[in-house]
Amino acid sequence: xxxxxxxxxxxxxxxxxxxxxxxxxxxxxxxxxxxxxxxxxxxxxxxxxxxxxxxxxxxxxxxxxxxxxxxxxxxxxxxxxxxxxxxxxxxxxxxxxxxxxxxxxxxxxxxxxxxxxxxxxxxxxxxxxxxxxxxxxxxxxxxxxxxxxxxxxxxxxxxxxxxxxxxxxxxxxxxxxxxxxxxxxxxxxxxxx
Numbered sequence: 001x002x003x004x005x006x007x008x009x010x011x012x013x014x015x016x017x018x019x020x021x022x023x024x025x026x027x028x029x030x031x032x033x034x035x036x037x038x039x040x041x042x043x044x045x046x047x048x049x050x051x052x053x054x055x056x057x058x059x060x061x062x063x064x065x066x067x068x069x070x071x072x073x074x075x076x077x078x079x080x081x082x083x084x085x086x087x088x089x090x091x092x093x094x095x096x097x098x099x100x101x102x103x104x105x106x107x108x109x110x111x112x113x114x115x116x117x118x119x120x121x122x123x124x125x126x127x128x129x130x131x132x133x134x135x136x137x138x139x140x141x142x143x144x145x146x147x148x149x150x151x152x153x154x155x156x157x158x159x160x161x162x163x164x165x166x167x168x169x170x171x172x173x174x175x176x177x178x179x180x181x182x183x184x185x186x187x188x189x190x191x192x193x
Contacts, residue, residue, distance in 0.1 A: 012092065015078035017051035023067045024049070038066040039131070057096040057103075057128045064134040070190060071134065072116045076108040100126030100178075106187070118188045122149065124180030133170040139191040141167040147184030150177045160186075 024034050024045075035042045039062050047053040055063065064071050075092055092105045100123030107117035122128070142151060143165045151158045152175040153168050159179075160166045178184040 012078060012094075013054055014051050016055075016075070017049055019074070019078050020045075020055075020063065021049040027067075034063075034066060038062040054096075056098050057101045058099070058130075060096075061128075061130045061134070065130075065132055067134075069134050070109065070116070070138070070192070071103070072105050072118055072190065073109045075105060096128075099128050100183075101128050114192045116190050118190065119145075119185065120176070120188060121183055121185045122176060122178035123183050124178055127175060127177035129173065129175045131173050133172075133174075135192060137169050137171055137193045139167070139169055139193070141165055141189040141191075142186055143189075144184065144186045147182055148179060149184040149186055150179055151175070152177075 024031070029037070031042045031045050034040075034045055038045075038059075040048075040059050044053065044059065048055055048059070060071060060074070064074055067074070069077075075094060086107060092108065094103045094105075095101070096103075102121040104119040104121075105116070106119050107115075109116045142149075142160060144160050144162050146162055148159065148161045151160055151166055152173075153166075153170065154172055158166050
């Protein structure tokens with residue numbers, strides 16, 4: 001039986017671990033330097049790069065910020081070159097079991113395109129926080145497909161219900177929380193500046 005957060009061996013997890021190590025090496029950073037840039041402990045970084053541990057949404061968000069990448073872009077880098085038509089069964093899905101967050105890359109980033117579409121699902125009571133955007137000022141449109149989500153942007157809490165759309169430029173921390181009683185499912189359109 002695995003410990004919480006421990007990686008179940010999959011090819012995506014292995015490629016993600018390898019890519020995280022490559023990104024650190026490309027910058028010439030030690031684990032200590034990456035820890036300072038990301039706020040993730042040295043020991044956790046080491047386990048992530050060895051594929052012994054799957055990152056939480058918060059940890060992956062901090063690493064994306066340190067590497068100046070959106071989460072979608074990082075996850076796409078561990079996949080083969082994406083086709084123009086992305087069939088539902090080929091859309092990469094990433095799960096953070098600890099937070100109750102599931103992320104599907106519906107329209108992954110592609111060279112020459114500035115927008116991407118992500119589907120997010122949060123369990124009732126679950127929340128995820130991002131300390132800062134991975135790149136300065138991306139435009140986001142969040143359309144709730146089912147349920148309700150509370151989204152905090154620039155210290156303002158927005159209650160976004162089924163059918164509603166919240167849009168903004170992300171310049172600071174953000175927080176997503178599902179107040180329940182059921183899960184929330186939403187689409188995020190991200191447009192890079």
